[in-house]
Amino acid sequence: MGLKVGITGGIGSGKSYVAHIFQALGVPFYNADKEAKELMNTSATIRQELIDAFGDAVYDKNNLLDRPYLSSRVFKDSDQLARLNAIVHPVVIEHGKQWAERQTFAYSLKEAALLFESDSYKSLDFTVLVTAPEHVRIARVMARDNATEEQVKDRINKQMSDKDKMELTDFVIVNDGDQPLLPQVLKLHTFLIEASLTVK
Numbered sequence: 001m002g003l004k005v006g007i008t009g010g011i012g013s014g015k016s017y018v019a020h021i022f023q024a025l026g027v028p029f030y031n032a033d034k035e036a037k038e039l040m041n042t043s044a045t046i047r048q049e050l051i052d053a054f055g056d057a058v059y060d061k062n063n064l065l066d067r068p069y070l071s072s073r074v075f076k077d078s079d080q081l082a083r084l085n086a087i088v089h090p091v092v093i094e095h096g097k098q099w100a101e102r103q104t105f106a107y108s109l110k111e112a113a114l115l116f117e118s119d120s121y122k123s124l125d126f127t128v129l130v131t132a133p134e135h136v137r138i139a140r141v142m143a144r145d146n147a148t149e150e151q152v153k154d155r156i157n158k159q160m161s162d163k164d165k166m167e168l169t170d171f172v173i174v175n176d177g178d179q180p181l182l183p184q185v186l187k188l189h190t191f192l193i194e195a196s197l198t199v200k
């Protein structure tokens with residue numbers, strides 16, 4: 001097992017794009033948000049706890065998660081959202097740990113939108129934060145999601161700020177469209193491979 005590295009970033013920062021550059025370098029890659037969606041359908045633990053919390057209607061007649069229904073229950077209700085996260089995050093964190101332990105590369109990369117908010121960063125060796133100026137992030141999300149500026153700003157304001165994330169992260173990659181990404185990624189990639197050699 002190599003080093004366990006987490007990568008995150010606010011909406012529109014381009015964290016997934018940066019993560020895929022690492023993946024192209026041969027780094028094993030775990031997408032926590034994607035795995036969470038899968039586990040909400042396949043984990044018996046999550047299934048039972050979601051039914052207990054939100055009722056039988058949370059799964060449809062095909063036994064698949066009814067995402068619109070669940071979204072309607074947690075949207076604009078911070079207590080219900082916290083309840084959902086308390087059910088899903090521990091299972092995903094454990095699943096990610098078990099995955100990382102099976103990897104044989106110098107390090108593995110876990111991408112998670114809520115890396116710090118879920119406390120999953122505490123089980124990692126290093127964390128990487130992808131940042132971009134707010135106006136750049138807003139423009140990217142407006143183009144990607146066909147959203148208004150106000151809608152994007154609202155989503156950004158609901159997330160943990162980059163300033164707070166920077167106090168917790170080990171490395172920052174700037175994805176502002178001006179500074180080249182590849183040299184930043186390659187420098188960090190080299191560091192992590194060298195760092196892995198000192199860990200036994």
